[in-house]
Amino acid sequence: MADAFPVSVVGAGIAGTWTALLLAEAGLSVDLYERGDDTLARATSHWAGGMLAPDCESDGAEPAVIRLGQRSITLWREHLAETPMAGSLVVSHPRDRADLARFTRQTSGHESVDAARIAELEPVLAGRFASGLFFPDEGHVEPRIVLPALRRQLQARGGRIHFGQDVEPATLGGTVVDCRGLGARAALPELRGVKGETVLVETREIALHRPVRLIHPRWPLYVIPRAEGRFLIGATSIESEDASGVSVRSALELMTAAYTLHPGFGEARIVEIGTALRPSFPDHAPRIEVDGARISVNGLYRHGFLLAPALAEIVTDYVVSGRRDNEVMRWS
């Protein structure tokens, strides 16, 4: 293979950014196109939670998600050594005990924790929860910090990034990787959007060291610590493609969840309320579809940051050496 083999990647969300980076690291000449500007404010990735929690996600997720998620954690740490790996804590209110028992059966890689252990892990939660689960081998990233960091690595490898260019992949020559998420739905009839809503709050009264999940009968609800005293509360999961805004009811449910985790959230300031549509296939597993020199990576659902590095690695292996991953790749 020529050392300046050109590849275009369309879409600079988390899937496109990782794909462009690993292709550039493999020695290819990479152009990354993005319709939005460098804030990515319209991109699903901008609103993501950024949890790297393959064990927690094994509740209801396809096996490929867990395998790829575990590989992704290694790639995150190789590229961003400071990626927090403090694990995930799962707690439940006494009345949701049956759901906690189900979650315990459905997931692996956890240890049961009692009130004392919970207090040791997260001192602000002392005395608030009697039992829960600790998943030690998980981490989290802050999307709005790591996306620019990955782009800097891409540029250092000679990759070119073109913001504000709404490129139709079909019009590009050479090898093209389509990472547009829902932007590619015209080409992927099974793809649909699943609405997720989040609330970003700020308070100095509370310190958390890791994402804390609250068992909820309908959604995986979590509070993720961010830099500078901020916390992301997410996320709803609604079968709707209406991304016009967050409903009052969803905002109430999310903020109530944080308040029941710790009443200190009652005095937090609301920084932002956001919504995005997650690109999803019917089985909620990702797909890499190959049609000659055109490759599509899509359907990362609520697992974008968890799956993107491993999917990018599979795409890169295929482009460079023709190696196939039969669990996630399809041919047309």
Add this chain to the structure above:
Amino acid sequence: MKLYDQEVASRLLVGTALYSSPAVMKAAIEASGAEIVTVSLRREAAGGAAGDAFWRIIRALGVKVLPNTAGCRTVEDAVRTAELARELFDTPWIKLEVIGDDETLQPDVVGLVEAAARLTRDGFEVFPYCTEDLSVVGRLVEAGCRVVMPWASPIGSGQGIVNRAGLRTLRARFPDVTLIVDAGLGAPSHAADAMELGYDGVLLNTAIARADDPVPMARAFALAVEAGRLAHESGLMGARDFASPSTPVVGTPFWHVGAAE
């Protein structure tokens, strides 16, 4: 089983919420053999077109859709949701829920009767979700409901039938109304129980969708509903206080007595 003017073979109706993915939902509904699925309108509809992708998946199942007004708290809210459902699904059917209490999701039976009467006058075929209260069911039937859906226990609680005597009375007093037990069934044995009481069908969601493995659980419910119905049609024996051997003991050689059933 007759639902207004339509005859359906499967007596199991299932919901479409809480599944981990549409693919799992589809496989579970197929395993259940259900011909009717309920779909919640309130959140997903959001103005009509928004949930389009999910509707396509539901339509592709090839089953009848019974839209519901889950989460509605007032008569106005429920009526508006029903109208939206009629437009979206092109069906006169509506599973009517008017919730009176957020903790137990107990039906507001007063509002329910009012909403049922209004919707029936408007040409809807109403499937009201109610408690097992005899007078309330009477009012719903007076309002024009030919299908009534009393609960077994609160939605999603999985407690099974809490007031057996109440459900038995309803069945006896309304022999010509299609009665479906809706809500609270946690195990296939609960579904069989309802069918043995002579109920025409059962409707459930959580017990399948939140099972560790939803697809075989859907099949388990299908078998239980069929078993319960067969048992009801075959005439269950009455319970009695003392053993009654099916083989006469008198005249049996003593070494066979212990083996008598």
